[in-house]
Amino acid sequence: MRILLVEDDILLGESMMVSLGRHGFTVDWLQLGNQVEASLKTEDFMAIILDLTLPDIDGLKVLKKIRQAGHKIPIIILTARDDIEDRVKGLDDGADDYLLKPFALQELLARLRVMIRRISGNTESEIECKGLRLSLQNNEVHYQDKPIKLTKAEFKLLATLVAKSGRVLSKDQLQQALHGWDEAASDNAIEVHIHNLRKKIDSKLIKNIRGVGYIIEKD
Amino acid sequence: MRILLVEDDILLGESMMVSLGRHGFTVDWLQLGNQVEASLKTEDFMAIILDLTLPDIDGLKVLKKIRQAGHKIPIIILTARDDIEDRVKGLDDGADDYLLKPFALQELLARLRVMIRRISGNTESEIECKGLRLSLQNNEVHYQDKPIKLTKAEFKLLATLVAKSGRVLSKDQLQQALHGWDEAASDNAIEVHIHNLRKKIDSKLIKNIRGVGYIIEKD
DNA sequence: GGGAAACTTAAGGGAAACTTAAGGGAAAAA
DNA sequence: TTTTTCCCTTAAGTTTCCCTTAAGTTTCCC
Structure with a gap:
């Protein structure tokens, strides 16, 4: 957000x-x-x-x-x-x-x-994609109706990827989603967050496109 | 780009x-x-x-x-x-x-x-040609509506050929598309990429004109 | 038939992404 | 405030991938 x-x-x-x-x-x-x-x-x-x-x-x-x-x-x-x-x-x-x-x-x-x-249209500000449901109000995530606990950074990243699902987002774009115009951290930080997201949710959800960025495909 | x-x-x-x-x-x-x-x-x-x-x-x-x-x-x-x-x-x-x-x-x-x-007009910058559809921002390629996985170099080459379809591009021009004015690799590298593209997509899509270069014809 | 250009295949090396662990700092609790 | 907890980042090691080179084969044209 x-x-x-x-x-x-x-x-x-x-x-x-x-x-x-x-x-x-x-x-x-x-x-x-x-x-x-x-x-x-x-x-x-x-x-x-x-x-x-x-x-x-x-x-x-x-x-x-x-x-x-x-x-x-x-x-x-x-x-x-x-x-x-x-x-x-x-x-x-x-x-x-x-x-x-x-x-x-x-x-x-x-x-x-x-x-x-x-x-965002609906009364419930929720985005859905690929069995994923995130509530932007209280930073909650459900995957196949099971609640998943994410940290703030993880949630921000996931929300960005879901909001723009079907598009590849470069590591820099993801940095911006996390830090705005502040000086970003190293790209490795993003890699670690992605890693943790995959471990918590589903290893196949977030795809990497070598040299380009990450993507969650549209369903 | x-x-x-x-x-x-x-x-x-x-x-x-x-x-x-x-x-x-x-x-x-x-x-x-x-x-x-x-x-x-x-x-x-x-x-x-x-x-x-x-x-x-x-x-x-x-x-x-x-x-x-x-x-x-x-x-x-x-x-x-x-x-x-x-x-x-x-x-x-x-x-x-x-x-x-x-x-x-x-x-x-x-x-x-x-x-x-x-x-490039619309938000979704896509180029099409000969059953080929490429999304420039996602590095995605579809051939006859089937997705095709390409590497970064392959995508760049294909994108250049499609963007200038109907024109013959010399190996040097293709090198430039990949490397700008940086020292280019040997021409053999281009040949290998073209070979892999043909194998992944369609062996007849990219034509060679001996002594001149490569071309994808307009449709 | 000979030579050059293009094609093909395989392998090495390097870069990108993945993984794991640990330190430091901020928020929360006491 | 002090203490505790948590998690973001960095660092270092590992794995994966793919770009290039090399070497051999085929095709084309003179």
Whole structure:
């Protein structure tokens, strides 16, 4: 679950990084509105958290641009102003939800879950593939109806592979799923995680394509 | 995936060569802007990465010349952080995207993928020919709807032949598809790969024209 | 028929992926 | 806080795979 956070306040940004990370999200953090467009061009995010008061340009403008570019990605806006107008305007301009600063992180998490559930169609945000069923809400995995215990990293990797099943993902793409823009670990780390996943689930589930990457085939 | 890199900084150039190479790109590296035109005349590239600050001539001039010559090839320009004007001018002059130095290699890779996806039309970049269907991003091949397992080198060769079906490709051109301007292996290596491709797919698919090269005919 | 180009087959070496174990660090518990 | 638990990463050793070379055979063309 990769999320784009656009927030110029360092303190707030850091604490959000930490607490979102703790809940299984991979967060990429931008501090300037101008950088958003470029990021969306190249990266896949599940949602955007957008502060409206940014140092370079107005958050509402960023919001508009995103929608004009045709992105349907869910967006939560953060606003400090008790300006009702801004909030309304934000929703009109394509935001899916808003939060008033200061807010409880609990609430942010709840709204994120709701949004992600909403766009992934079903009420239960679950992905299925090849006898595998993963619930994105509580990081649970079932294989042939038997529960399987995975660590955070393992779950993230598996979720990425399942979400893009039928496509080969390079080790670097998997690194990104784990670490976002942070400096990645060595490729060996991925190999070890894959190894553990195969041991816990099924040795034939994740296939390697030498020199290219890993894939879970579509069923 | 052959790419032309125009960059005078030795250190940066080398690290880009390595990491692009690791991601399946074949990179040809020039350090002078004047050499670009000649290369484009004789070689086929999927994209160009062009540093704007070159020792011999201005990168923007190179860009203009490329476009004036009618090449539609995607171009990413690299520019120092403060040259906003250059960036804008670059985009006006026909660049498809830009990166600010210093940049994360991750980001460059992502943008390359996006650009290549964009020009090859749909998200699923597939080429077809003579009952052959290859997915470029998965390194997958189907022949008459049956999957065929190929190695990386075999796939590259086949992809080149299919992409230019109807044209004869010399062994040297095929070497270049595999190795760029790196020292190539002996021609025998190509012969062996072709042999294996014929064995795996269909002995009559790839034709040899004695003294000239190999061809897959158009259908 | 002779020579060059292409085809075929097998083997060696090196790189990519797999496997296992251990250390260090972060989260959780006390 | 201190302690404990857990797991992510690194490191090192093993296995697997495949690219290239080499050597021999066949085909083509002069």
